Amino acid sequence: MGFRERVPLAPKTTIGLGGPARYYASAASEAELRDALSTARTQDLPVQILGGGSNTVFPDAGYPGLVLRVALRGVAFERDAGGVLATAKAGEDWDAFVVHCLQDGLQGVECLSGIPGSVGATPIQNVGAYGQEVSQTIVRVRAIDRTTLEDVVFEGAQCGFAYRESRFKGEDAGRFVITEVTYRLQPGGRPTLQYPELAREAQARGVAQAPPGEALQRTREAVLALRRSKSMVYDPDDPNAHSVGSFFLNPVLDEAGYRTLRERLRLRFPEDPPKPPSFAAVGGRKVPAAWLIERAGFHRGLRRGGVGISQNHTLALVNVGGTTAQLLSLADEIVQGVEHAFGVHLQPEPVIVRA
Ligand SMILES: Cc1cc2nc3c(=O)[nH]c(=O)nc-3n(C[C@H](O)[C@H](O)[C@H](O)COP(=O)(O)OP(=O)(O)OC[C@H]3O[C@@H](n4cnc5c(N)ncnc54)[C@H](O)[C@@H]3O)c2cc1C
Incomplete structure (x- = not known):
């Protein structure tokens, strides 16, 4: 080759x-x-x-x-006792696969509409959005072990999935090339509408009253509308979409970390200290990184040379004609700023390749 x-x-x-x-x-x-x-x-x-x-x-x-x-291509569907097994080769476009599943009335990936990238990357960081993660549907990941060049198969439970995490990003980072992923989806299932922002948008589109297949399609439209408003659908003509999506993970704080955050907020905003939004998570509470970044003084539309923060989403760092060095320097400025303000260390979400 x-x-x-x-x-x-x-x-x-x-x-x-x-x-x-x-x-x-x-x-x-x-x-x-x-x-x-x-x-x-x-x-x-x-x-x-x-x-x-x-x-x-x-x-x-x-x-x-x-x-x-x-660039491996191909999609196959097979019924089993628990639903439909949808198997896609790693090089398939993720959103095209989602469209295919929804057209067949299959539930389980509707909230993951509009996420750019390939099927093969979805297990890497356990892709998720609006209350769904691929860990909820992945039953099998097929891969080539780079150390032996042998074919290996992992059941979903062996993938080490957690929030934006898996064995393929953690202990086995770089070891496997994923060739195929199998998701178990539900024919005729109702859409997942746990995420409040999506539930509101879905309600406005009459999702609850629609028959199952139509409800899935309308949910996709609701997700895409929300994503577009944040430049979270990749569009080469949208300067705010020249990003990697969210640049930072939402930090999970233990009780001590959360107390420190509250104390720092009292010091920083003595008149009216804001209460940070938080969600129960494994190991403590997840606090939105965007909320912390904004409270630390970094605002949407901020520019540093040829890079900046998206005008539509605080977590998206954008390239408007800059360099990787500028991007990493801005990311570092934000990490330092949030750490200094609140004692919380933000971790980057994307893969930053070293030369
Ligand atoms: C506008 C925008 C919105 C986004 N929104 C979301 C979101 O809502 N939720 C979310 O989770 N992510 C989101 N992302 C991030 C991104 O879309 C996902 O992480 C996606 O799964 C990456 O797929 P990719 O094929 O482009 O991966 P790449 O960028 O090509 O690769 C990412 C990592 O996966 C590895 N990899 C890729 N394919 C394979 C393979 N076959 N075998 C082994 N390793 C592989 C690469 O080596 C690299 O380490 C967004 C990105 C953008 C630009």
Whole structure:
């Protein structure tokens, strides 16, 4: 399998940043994936796996090894006792897969409409939005182990899923190339409307009164409307969408961390200290990162050189003609600012590739 040389990486990502890849290849089959991986190993090249490039930030200097795009295609549906098993190859476009499932009246991924990227990346950070996460429906992940080039299969329970987390991002980061994911979906199921903002939007669209298939479609429209209002649907013509989505995870604070936050808020806003919104989470309370960033003095539309904060979403850092160095410097300024103000350390959500 041939590698192309000096391929610009910025156009292969939604945030549009990064220099060239020394080598680049796109693998449309498992045989091509294995071939590329073993050639890279023979030549002692580091390998960076790429899907749709919507959660990846490449360095300005580019990537010194092989960037390997997973382009395996194909979708299959099979009935089982618990519903319908929908299996998609890793290179399928995620949102096109969601559309396909909804057209077939299958419930389980409707709230994940409009998320950019590939099927194969969804288990990596347990993609989620508006009250749904792929961990709720994934039953099987098929992958190639990069250390042996053998085929491996993980049941959903073996994937180590947590909030924006999995074994593929944690202890096994970089070890597996995901080739196929199977989701169990519910024919005729009613949409998940747990998230208050979505529930309101769905109510306005008459989702509760609609028959199941129509209710799923209307829920998708409601999700897309909410996402568009925040520039959270990728649109190359929308300067606020040149992002990786949310740049920071929502921090989970234990009781001591939460108390510190309340104390710092009292010091910072002695007249009328605001009460932080929080949600029960494993290990404590999840506090919205956007809320903290705003209270620490960073506002939507802020610019630092060619990067900034989206005008429509505090958590989205955008590229408006800047560099990765500028982006990481702004991210660091925000992390320091929030830490200084509230004693809370924010973690980045995207994959920041090191040169
Ligand atoms: C406008 C916008 C909105 C977004 N909204 C959301 C949201 O609501 N919720 C959410 O969770 N995310 C969101 N994201 C982030 C992003 O869309 C998801 O993380 C998505 O799953 C990334 O898919 P990708 O194929 O583009 O991944 P890439 O950016 O190509 O890769 C991301 C990581 O996954 C690895 N990877 C990709 N494919 C494979 C594979 N087949 N095998 C092994 N490793 C692989 C890469 O090596 C990299 O480490 C948003 C992004 C944007 C730009």
